[in-house]
Amino acid sequence: MYTAAVILSVLLALVFLAAGAPxxxxxxxxxxxxIDKGLGSGLVRFVGIAEVAAAVGLGVGIWWQPLGIAAAAGTVVVLVGAISFHVKKGEYGDSATRNAAVTPIVLLPVAVATALTLAASL
Structure with missing residues (x-):
């Protein structure tokens, strides 16, 4: 179970680091x-900081599972927020914006699985 937790943690950390840094x-x-869709630059930066912090927490959480579990739970919160943002903007109904909006839906089960496998490996 620990091997699965490490693989999921590393994959999720890389995705969140790549998404958060810009x-x-x-x-x-x-x-x-x-920002063009109406989010303030401060909120965009805050989301980015949360994503980078989650990536760091997932990385450190490989050795200290309680931090990894908390970081994975944080990614779930960020992803639910992203999904609600995309729903509010109507991006799932628009074929031009749907592809980018699907990413949080795909990552949500990965984040949940990461938290569960880290918890099971304690």
Missing amino acids: KVQLKGPVPEGL
Whole structure:
């Protein structure tokens, strides 16, 4: 079970680090797109910091599982927030924006599985 927890933690950490770093720096098309959709730059940066912190927590959580479980639970919260944002903006009904909006739906079960496998490996 521990091997699965490590694999899921590393994968989720890499995804969240890659997603959060541009938001923290407010550079690139994703932060600009979020700001264009009505999010303030402070909120975009806050989400980016939360994503980077989750990535660090998942990495450290490989050795200290309680932190990894908390970080995985935090990713679940961030992903639920992202899904609700996409629903509010109507992006699941628009074929032009649907592909990017599906990412949090795909990652949500991975985050839940990460938290559960880390908890089971205690």
